[in-house]
Amino acid sequence: MRGSRAAVRYAKAILEMAQASNVAEQVNGDMALIASTIKENSELNSFINSPTIKAEVKEGALNEVFASTQNITKGLFRLLLENKRFGILSLIAVEYARQFDVANDIEHATVTTAFPITAELEAKVMAKIKEFSDKKITIKNVVDPAIIGGFILRIGDKQFNASVANRLLTLKRELSN
Numbered sequence: 001m002r003g004s005r006a007a008v009r010y011a012k013a014i015l016e017m018a019q020a021s022n023v024a025e026q027v028n029g030d031m032a033l034i035a036s037t038i039k040e041n042s043e044l045n046s047f048i049n050s051p052t053i054k055a056e057v058k059e060g061a062l063n064e065v066f067a068s069t070q071n072i073t074k075g076l077f078r079l080l081l082e083n084k085r086f087g088i089l090s091l092i093a094v095e096y097a098r099q100f101d102v103a104n105d106i107e108h109a110t111v112t113t114a115f116p117i118t119a120e121l122e123a124k125v126m127a128k129i130k131e132f133s134d135k136k137i138t139i140k141n142v143v144d145p146a147i148i149g150g151f152i153l154r155i156g157d158k159q160f161n162a163s164v165a166n167r168l169l170t171l172k173r174e175l176s177n
Contacts, residue, residue, distance in 0.1 A: 007091035010076070014092070015099050018072050028100045030073040034066060035093035048086045055081045062089075107135040110142055112152040112163075117141040125153055132158055 018027040038045050044065070048058060059081040063074060080086050101107070111117060111125050122139065129137050132155050148164035 004088075004091055004095075006085065007088045007095045010079070010085075010088070010092045011095035011099050014072060014076055014096055015103065017075075018070070019103070021072065023070050023072060024100060024103075027070050027072050028097060030066065030069040031093040031096040031100075033069070034073075035090055035097070037065070038090040038093070045090070048089060055084050055086065058086045062086075105135045107133055107137050107155060108140060109137050109153060109155045110140050112142045112144050112147060112154075114143070114145050114147050114149050114164075116143055117151075121151060125151060128153055128160055128162075129155065132160070 014027065015024060018024040038048065047053060047061065059077050062077045066073065066077075076089075076092065080089060109125075109129055111122075113121065117125070117139075125139065126137070129139075132153075137155070146165060148168070150163040150167070152163050152166075153160040
């Protein structure tokens with residue numbers, strides 16, 4: 001828990017610096033890249049968290065791996081070097097994205113469909129989303145053939161289930177009563 005409180009403070013400071021320099025969106029892209037790269041690459045994760053590798057070596061490697069990132073992001077690597085906190089880099093990246101979304105009134109929706117989402121279905125989903133939220137919404141499509149048809153929409157802790165599987169389950173319950 002202690003690491004996550006520190007990650008919140010680092011992310012807040014980085015976001016404030018990025019906003020002041022008008023690069024908050026670019027740094028958000030950097031943080032998404034960092035979070036996904038560390039999550040998908042166990043060698044990099046082990047390297048960053050290794051107590052036997054010198055912090056200077058870690059910073060050098062991060063600057064090489066993430067060479068295309070903003071100067072503010074590279075400044076974060078320098079700060080983590082000075083404070084010997086490379087282990088919380090992925091937590092900082094995830095927290096930055098969360099704070100960026102809050103600051104920009106962005107919410108993420110997950111739409112589960114039996115097949116990849118079509119433009120027509122996406123339009124219906126966006127209409128439904130307008131009933132739930134007045135924020136800027138980004139849609140992530142998850143394909144699950146088990147729902148048979150229709151869609152399941154999840155925004156934060158709200159869910160709207162318009163799947164064929166759900167309708168069949170409801171019908172089955174009604175018939176058994």
